[in-house]
Amino acid sequence: RKEVEQDPGPFNVPEGATVAFNCTYSNSASQSFFWYRQDCRKEPKLLMSVYSSGNEDGRFTAQLNRASQYISLLIRDSKLSDSATYLCAVKENAGKSTFGDGTTLTVKP
Amino acid sequence: NAGVTQTPKFQVLKTGQSMTLQCAQDMNHNSMYWYRQDPGMGLRLIYYSASEGTTDKGEVPNGYNVSRLNKREFSLRLESAAPSQTSVYFCASSSNYGYTFGSGTRLTVV
Numbered sequence: 001r002k003e004v005e006q007d008p009g010p011f012n013v014p015e016g017a018t019v020a021f022n023c024t025y026s027n028s029a030s031q032s033f034f035w036y037r038q039d040c041r042k043e044p045k046l047l048m049s050v051y052s053s054g055n056e057d058g059r060f061t062a063q064l065n066r067a068s069q070y071i072s073l074l075i076r077d078s079k080l081s082d083s084a085t086y087l088c089a090v091k092e093n094a095g096k097s098t099f100g101d102g103t104t105l106t107v108k109p
Numbered sequence: 110n111a112g113v114t115q116t117p118k119f120q121v122l123k124t125g126q127s128m129t130l131q132c133a134q135d136m137n138h139n140s141m142y143w144y145r146q147d148p149g150m151g152l153r154l155i156y157y158s159a160s161e162g163t164t165d166k167g168e169v170p171n172g173y174n175v176s177r178l179n180k181r182e183f184s185l186r187l188e189s190a191a192p193s194q195t196s197v198y199f200c201a202s203s204s205n206y207g208y209t210f211g212s213g214t215r216l217t218v219v
Contacts, residue, residue: 034207043199043210044152087151089208096142096159096167097208101151 003027004090006100013107017078021103023088024070032091033064033071037084038102044087047073078107111135115200115211122190122218130185130214132200140203141183142167143175145196152199158183190218 006023013019025033033050048055050062050071061074071088085102113134122128134141139160144152144167154167158177172194174186183202187194195218200211 032205036208043212044208045210046207049207096140096154096157097203099152 001026002100003098004088004100006088006103008101008103010104010106013078013105015078015080015107015109017107018074018076019078019105020075021073021086021088021105022070023072023090023100024068025090025098026069027090027092027098028066028069030090030092032097033062034089034091034097035060035062035071035073036087036089036099038087039084044099047086075105078105080107080109083107113200113202113209113211115198115214117214118212119215120217122187122216124191124218126190127186127188128190129187130198130200130216131182132184132211133182134202134209135181136202136204136209137180138202138204138209139180141177142201142203142208143173143183143185144199144201145169145194146199147196155185155198190216192218194218 035047036044037047038044054063059076063072085104087102088100089097091097116131142157143155153169156175158164161180176184198214201208
């Protein structure tokens with residue numbers, strides 16, 4: 001079993017839709033959690049950190065469920081420009097992060 | 110602009126040639142990393158450096174060597190390139206607030 005697993009998708013949604021991605025992790029000692037966005041042929045870029053209490057940034061909401069060991073990313077009112085691959089990352093305390101393989105989202109007109 | 114700078118952006122090598130990928134960051138981060146990403150796949154860690162003077166193997170270190178020259182610079186060397194090393198290579202540095210990646214090096218070994 002991989003340390004960090006994501007549904008690879010692809011998720012194909014119409015503009016304006018709400019879409020959610022989940023990411024499960026196996027190491028219960030993990031301390032920090034992140035979502036990254038990667039556009040085609042570009043480097044991953046940090047989208048948002050995931051806090052225990054959940055956090056929101058505009059149309060994006062990230063949540064953490066420690067008991068079930070998963071994090072989620074919710075995108076509301078999807079835009080064409082949201083089309084990308086979304087990577088989750090899990091970090092042990094003071095250690096390196098482990099990345100999921102990514103979930104591909106395509107938002108269509 | 111602050112960030113991670115990688116060179117070169119593109120490279121074509123013949124099998125058996127050697128080369129060094131350069132990476133520098135100006136964010137005063139202690140930790141630096143080298144990843145490779147193959148088409149349709151996730152990031153695989155080659156080597157990392159938790160601090161200046163230390164390096165450790167990642168998931169796929171075979172065929173690579175690294176040097177943490179100072180706090181800013183972390184280079185990746187291919188001693189004898191093989192077609193299986195055709196990939197996109199990303200350097201990154203990190204703080205408690207996540208990773209910053211370089212723009213990548215697209216390497217083709219023929």
